[in-house]
Amino acid sequence: MSKAPGTFELLGKDGSARAGLLHTAHGAIETPIFMPVGTVGSVKALAPDDLDAIGAQIILGNTYHLYLRPGDELVARRGGLHEFNAWRKPILTDSGGFQAFSLSKLNKMKADGFEFRSHIDGSKHMFTPEKVISIQRNLNSDIMMPLDVCLGFGASYDEAAKAVKKTTEWAKRCRDAYPAGSAGNLLFAIVQGCTFPDLREASARQLMDIGFEGYAIGGLAVGEPKNLMMRALRVLDPVLPQDKPRYLMGVGTPLDILHAIEQGVDMFDCVLPTRNARNGTLYTSEGKINIKRQEYAEDDSPLDPKCSCYTCRTFSKAYLRHLYVSQELLAFRLNSLHNLTYFLNMVKGARKAVLEGRYAEFKAEYEAKYPEEDALFDTPIAE
Structure with a gap:
C-alpha cells in the first residue's frame, strides 16, 4: 500500500550511511539515489524509455531555464512537466538560486529576490520566493526547492552569515506560499553556510524550526576542497532529522557521492555523467x-x-x-x-x-x- 507523499521510511543504517524510501505523488524513490539532470525537461541525448531501461527513478528540471523557455505557464497548460516530457516518475525542480549565483554577471540580488536578465534575449525578470513556488507549482514537480542564496568558496564569514539569514527568510516565505500539508508537491529547504561549521548548523536548525518535507545541502562543490565539503556534511549528520530525506545538491564524482552517503546523505544530482x-x-x-x-x-x-x-x-x-x-x-x-x-x-x-x-x-x-x-x-x- 502506497504511503502519503512526503513520507520517508528509514529502512536501514550502517554507521551514518542510510537506506530509505521516499514516497512522492509519482511513485516511491529508493535511497540512496542519483538523479539525472534534465535541465530543460530533457536529459541530454536520452528519451524517457532510455531512462526507464537503466533504472532511473527521478530526474531534475531547472526552474530558471524552464521559466524562460518554453515558459512555466505553457507547461501548465499541457498538464505539467510530467505530461509535457512524458516522464511519469518523480521530478525535482530547483529554484533558480544557483543560476543567480552561476550567472551573476546577469543578476543582481535585492531585498525581495533576484533581478536578472535572460541569457537568451536580455529581457529583465525578477525571482521572489513566492514567484519560484508559483513557477514550480505550474511545472507540478514532485519536489520543489525554495529560493536561496548560494556563495562560492572563499566567501567571508560575514558574507556567509548574511546569506544564511536571507536563505532562512526566503525559505519561510516559500513555506508560507506553500504551507505544510498541501497536496501533491513536496518542499525541501536548502541549508547554506559555506564551509563554516557553526553557520551550517545554525542554518539547519533555523530551517527545521520552519519545517519542511526534506533538507537539501547547497553551496558545496563550488570550489572548496573535498575535506571541507565532508566536514560540512559531518556537522549536519547529527543535526538534521532522521525521518526526513537529505539531498546534496550538484554533487558529484563517484567518490564524492560515496563519501557523502557515509555521512548520511540520501539524494544526489550532477551533470557530470552526461557531460563527461x-x-x-x-x-x-x-x-x-x-x-x-x-x-x-x-x-x-x-x-x-x-x-x-x-x-x-x-x-x-x-x-x-x-x-x-x-x-x-x-x-x-x-x-x-x-x-x-x-x-x-x-x-x-x-x-x-x-x-x-x-x-x-x-x-x-x-x-x-x-x-x-x-x-x-x-x-x-x-x-
Missing part, C-alpha cells in the same frame, strides 16, 4: 577512460565487461571510438546510457551494502579505482 559522456570520458569498473584515445581504435572488447547496459552489451570500444571521433550523434546517446547506468548501479549497490551492513567494504572497492582523488578526502584541515 558527451566529452568522451566514460566510467568503468576499472576506472575512467577516454574513448577517443587511439589505443581503442581496434579494441573489440566491450566498454565494461561488468556492465549490462545496452551500450556494453552491444558495441565494442572500437565502434564507440569511431562514433566519437566521427562526431556521430549516436555517441552522445550510447555514452550517456553507460555513464548514467554506472552511477545508478553504484548507488543501488550502496543501498544494498547499507542494508547488509558492509558499506565500508563497498566504498573501499571504489576508492581503490580512484586513489588520487581519494587522497583529497583525507587531507588534514588547516584551522
